[in-house]
Amino acid sequence: MSRVKVCEIGDAPAPGEAKRFPVDGRLVALVNLGDEGLRAIDAICSHAHYFLDEGDVDADFETIECPKHGSSFDLNSGKPRSLPATTPVDVFPIMTEDDDIYIEV
Numbered sequence: 001m002s003r004v005k006v007c008e009i010g011d012a013p014a015p016g017e018a019k020r021f022p023v024d025g026r027l028v029a030l031v032n033l034g035d036e037g038l039r040a041i042d043a044i045c046s047h048a049h050y051f052l053d054e055g056d057v058d059a060d061f062e063t064i065e066c067p068k069h070g071s072s073f074d075l076n077s078g079k080p081r082s083l084p085a086t087t088p089v090d091v092f093p094i095m096t097e098d099d100d101i102y103i104e105v
């Protein structure tokens with residue numbers, strides 16, 4: 001595992017939103033759960049490779065819904081909670097240092 005910078009804190013998504021960043025050769029979605037903090041998840045849906053960060057964030061259930069076919073993914077485990085997706089996506093530990101946000105990949 002190595003620590004890779006995602007963005008500066010000022011570029012993080014607003015509460016209840018997600019934002020996609022290129023990180024270390026992959027696309028990662030940062031998701032802001034408000035009081036529950038940030039999550040980092042693979043930005044590409046495991047079902048048909050659509051952008052998860054363009055889906056709706058549910059801060060209460062800590063999920064994001066793929067806008068293509070509606071699978072909901074757990075932002076803590078990466079596991080799909082609803083069909084049609086059946087394969088988990090990667091999730092990444094997040095840390096901040098000074099004004100920057102990093103993930104472990």
Ligand code: FES
Nearest residue numbers: 045047048066069
């Ligand atoms: S592409 Fe995401 S559920 Fe089909």
